Amino acid sequence: WWGGGLAGAGGGRGGGRVLAFKLDAKGEVPAGRAPLGPVPEPTFALASSEAERARGMELFHFYCSVCHGPMAVAGGSVPDLRHLSAERHAIFPRIVRDGLLRQSGMPGFADQLDEADVRAIQAWILERARESAAASRAGATNGPSG
Structure with missing residues (x-):
């Protein structure tokens, strides 16, 4: 977990990558991934209370923010x-x-989080997506809403 905190530090939005170079090489640097762009309005619906979303924020910042960034703003890695x-929200x-994406580096948290905890985190992430989408429509691109 310790190294994930750097994932959000750069503020970039295009995906990090590692390049290796050879002396006197003539090749060209491959194109990187395109930036994500503005946060879209979420299409997944999940009814939740304000208290549930507040709990989700606390849990997110304890378990998830070290990799996925404070306020759910990731840096691209x-x-x-x-x-x-x-589709991702559905699973x-x-x-x-359950660690469905363990092979991609996303561990499972069954020993730390129960179903209600995961639902609260998801509800808060959806709220953050709605806030960020609204901020994008209003022209804001930086800061915790961006």
Whole structure:
């Protein structure tokens, strides 16, 4: 977990990469991934209370922010969860609790988080996505809403 905190430090939005160079090489640097762009309005619906979302924020910052960034604003090396598709949200509990994406570096948290905890985190991420999408529409691009 310790190294993930640097993932959000750069503020970049295009995906980090590692390049190796050879002396006197004539090749060209490959193109990187395109930036994510503005946060889209989420299409996945999850009813939640304000208290549940507040709990989700606390849990996110304890368990998730070290990799996925404070306020869910990732720096590009790991997924920015505000951009999750409806398909990913549909399997969110399996990703977070069961480790469905373990082979991609996302551990499972079944020993630390129960189903209600995961739902609260997901509700807060959806709220952050809605806030960020609204800020993008209003023209804001920086800061915790961006």
